[in-house]
Amino acid sequence: MRARSLSEVLSSSSDVWKEWELRGVVFLSLALQIILICLGSCRKYFGYAWIKVITWSAYLLADSVAIYAIGMISNMIREIKAGKSLSNPHTELSTFWAPFLLLHLGGPDTISAYAIEDNELWLRHLLTLVNQSGLTVYVLVMAWTHPTLSFLAILILLLGCYKYGERVWVLRAASDEYFKDSLPESQPRRKDSDKIEAECDLKQWEGYNVTSHRVIDVDNEDAIMIDAAIAEFPSEKLSSGKDQEYKCVVGTLLSASHLVHTSQRLFADQLFSMEERDNRLLILSGKHCAGDFKVIEIELGLIYDMFYSKANAVYTSWGFICRLVILFSICVALVLFSFIDKQPYSTPDLFLTFLLLGAAIFIELYALAHVLFSDQVACWLIKKKQSAVFCFINRIKPQLKRRRWSNSMRQYNLMSLKNGYSRRWKFLKLLQVDEMVVKFLYQGHADVTDDIKDLIVSKIKEKEAIDMQELPLPNIDRGYNVLHTHKLFDQLRWSTLLDFDMSILVWHIATELCYDLNDGPDSTKELQRNNQSPLKKKCLMGLHLSRYMLYLKFMCPSMLPARMGGIRFRDIYKKPGKRFTKAPLLDHMKDLANRSVLAEDKVNYVLSKGCQVALELESVPRWCRWTVISEVWVEMLIHVAPQCKARDHARHMRGGGELITHVWLLMAHYGLTNHFSKPHPLATAEMIMNP
Structure with a gap:
């Protein structure tokens, strides 16, 4: 009799553990998504170690936890179909959670890759998308009971498939091979310069002494376009000082926006002509530019988004519309779920379901706010001459005061290192980690x-x-x-x-x-x-x-x-x-x-x-x-x-970025890197010929 009671207690404890284990894993998956969307963009302009550790841990755990939770739900359904357990209201809501886990696998917009090497794993994520989507469909089909709940689950499933597919596409676009293939080659030299040089060579061959006047002949269409955009962009009625600052903001954003199209080719190791170098210098020297380093900061911020976030998918008309559709669909799901009969379900299950729906809305709203205050949208507003919206956003979060990198140098000083002889240091030396500890312990900013x-x-x-x-x-x-x-x-x-x-x-x-x-x-x-x-x-x-x-x-x-x-x-x-x-x-x-x-x-x-x-x-x-x-x-x-x-x-x-990277990009603009192997053509304004 006592043995039977013990068996029942153990069986009951096992059921309770399975029930709460699933809730805990689903909640953990949701918590990891919130951490990633909040800290995913912070690491671009903060170099704190705790941000790196938390973001890295959340990124590594997020996919594994979501996949594990989907596996738990599928095992629960399999046991029910095999007759080993009975269907219950907890199972119905657990099935509804499965599409949310697929939505979590899609990841937030602020971070698609933790390290640049993660972009090369896009094919692995594609296989995971196929596998987990199929598993989620299996769960929904096998547990089809409540019509309204099943309909909402299908809606979330479609959103999850799109979000994860979008993540795969973004990773593929940022991978080394496809990133290089997506960029245009260097512009060919203009034929007018070649004709002038050929004429000079011919006159020299005929015996004339030719003096060529060297002219830096640049394609200044971009610089002219920027000046025209600044002049046409309405600046409202501002004081002279405010008007100058306003034009400085617009000019700096437009300069960075034009330069980034060629700067990203540096990361593909392409060669540039000296004419392109001269064109970039002309843009940098614009009268309404806030300074070389401010332009470089914006450029590198845009390039960071290409490699580490979903910028390639988000900052398009289609991407923006899809985000509005996703937000609207989740809001509809929340409203419809609010009207279903909740009496059969337990309070913890209902709480977690509402939390999943509410957090999904929060994540989408956060992503939209992140888009609204981005440099890409600011440039788009300038080009579309939406001065009222631009000024409103600029008042809330001024462009020239935004953090785009840490703006700091990490410090290391050999003279401040202390040779410790305490038990602590002896223990660290015994573990052969004393050097690693010293490296991180004595860093500064x-x-x-x-x-x-x-x-x-x-x-x-x-x-x-x-x-x-x-x-x-x-x-x-x-x-x-x-x-x-x-x-x-x-x-x-x-x-x-x-x-x-x-x-x-x-x-x-x-x-x-x-x-x-x-x-x-x-x-x-x-x-x-x-x-x-x-x-x-x-x-x-x-x-x-x-x-x-x-x-x-x-x-x-x-x-x-x-x-x-x-x-x-x-x-x-x-x-x-x-x-x-x-x-x-x-x-x-x-x-x-x-x-x-x-x-x-x-x-x-x-x-x-x-x-x-x-x-x-x-x-x-x-x-x-x-x-x-x-x-x-x-x-x-x-x-x-x-x-x-x-x-x-x-x-x-x-x-958080490195100062050396800003120096490198600035030197590239001045033609001082090995990306400029083509000789500068000698364009001649006039020829002075003496027999």
């Missing part, structure tokens, strides 16, 4: 200020001018020109000729030592709270650029040249902080600098050379010293930015 952006733009323009003159200046991007300008070439030229990773370490150590000697407290946060004089701004600019380059070396090695890595993190992370604890610091630096260290001992070698650079810079006035340091770091950044593959730049967009 610093804002990319307008001063840094202005310095980068000026250096890029300086390099572009030198390239146009074809002057033979080696290592122009590694500090050569800076040292020559400030009369430090003879003393520090050797530091620019080292292997690049050693140059980074040597100049990083020198920068930190110069800062510790004269230019501020131990904490840069304390310095930032003080009144920021121009010298302090210059000091922080050099310091933050130094730490950003070190971050790239140890945390993003794929963005640096392939030969990087001669000095491993494990070799150096314990030494600088330990070496420079003695006092006085200047005497200790001189001692290390004067030691003869063989180049084979790389760690002690860079420490010694870093001290030499720091001591040499100490002889320079402070303003000049930090000008040299800042400009050397910018030239190193300019040197390394074009050497990173476009795919690596795209890969790092998902973590």
Whole structure:
């Protein structure tokens, strides 16, 4: 008798567990969708680690949980048909949940792929779509009981199939092969220039001395179109200052919108003609443009959407209409479900069903709001001359103040690392994870200020001018020109000729030592709270650029040249902080600098050379010293930015974006990357011929 009672208790407990397990899994699937739609776009402009971890976990779990839940429902139906269990109201509502799980598999509009490699898995998702759609249809057919409920289930099923099919199409469009095939090739050179060049060659061959006047002949239709659009776009009755700001917003959006059509070809590794380069420069130099970096931010935001969201499907007339239809259909389903007899169903099942319907409406409304405040819609409103709607949206969320990337540089400082001897560190070392913990524990962030952006733009323009003159200046991007300008070439030229990773370490150590000697407290946060004089701004600019380059070396090695890595993190992370604890610091630096260290001992070698650079810079006035340091770091950044593959730049967009990516795209606009292998044609305005 006691054994029978125990068997009944176990059977009852098993039924309760199955009932609540399904509810819990369905609720978890819904929670993951809400997390993804809310955080899917945040990772574009926030680089916080917790956002990455939560988004990554939700993305990995979402599909598995939804598939598992559909499998549970199908098993429940199979057991009923086999006579192992009885049909009940819980089964009816559980069947109604199955199409919602297919809707969840379609994913939110704000994130279609977590990493750029996920786009290559579109065929796997296509097979999953066929499999799970068939399984859901099987569930609905086998459990067809309540007419109204079954009709609503079919409606949600159709929406789910469309959403998942749309996700598959978006992933396919963003995959490497299909993305490259979808882009047009470079424009051919104009025949007029060829005729002029041929005529010059013929006259030269006939014996004339021909002097050709070189003219940058560009196709300025886009620039003219932008100016015309700004002039025609009604700006309402605004004050002169507001009107100028209004035109600046419109001009910046239109410039980015025109440039992105050619910029996306950079990610397909296509070649460009110099005429296209000149056309892009003409757009960038527009009088109503808010600045090079603001245009670059909008461009990269648009490109991010192509790779990581459903932008290719959403920002079309068909996509927008479908979203309205989906929202309307779910609202209809909610209203109709509200009128059915709810007496047979349990309160937890009804609560979860209403939650699924309400959350589906919330997700669609959130997606529509995200579309409404997007740059794509803003550009569309400008082109359609919908000034009233544009101004209303711009007042709610001003265009020039929107976050489109983190606008920060991650920081890494070898000098701040502490060699821990506590039990905690010994335990981590025993597990061989101490290096990984140190890498993430000592990371910091610093804002990319307008001063840094202005310095980068000026250096890029300086390099572009030198390239146009074809002057033979080696290592122009590694500090050569800076040292020559400030009369430090003879003393520090050797530091620019080292292997690049050693140059980074040597100049990083020198920068930190110069800062510790004269230019501020131990904490840069304390310095930032003080009144920021121009010298302090210059000091922080050099310091933050130094730490950003070190971050790239140890945390993003794929963005640096392939030969990087001669000095491993494990070799150096314990030494600088330990070496420079003695006092006085200047005497200790001189001692290390004067030691003869063989180049084979790389760690002690860079420490010694870093001290030499720091001591040499100490002889320079402070303003000049930090000008040299800042400009050397910018030239190193300019040197390394074009050497990173476009795919690596795209890969790092998902973590808040990197400054080096903005520098790379800006350099591409100026024709300073290897995407411009075609010679610039020499168009002749007039020919002066002497026999």
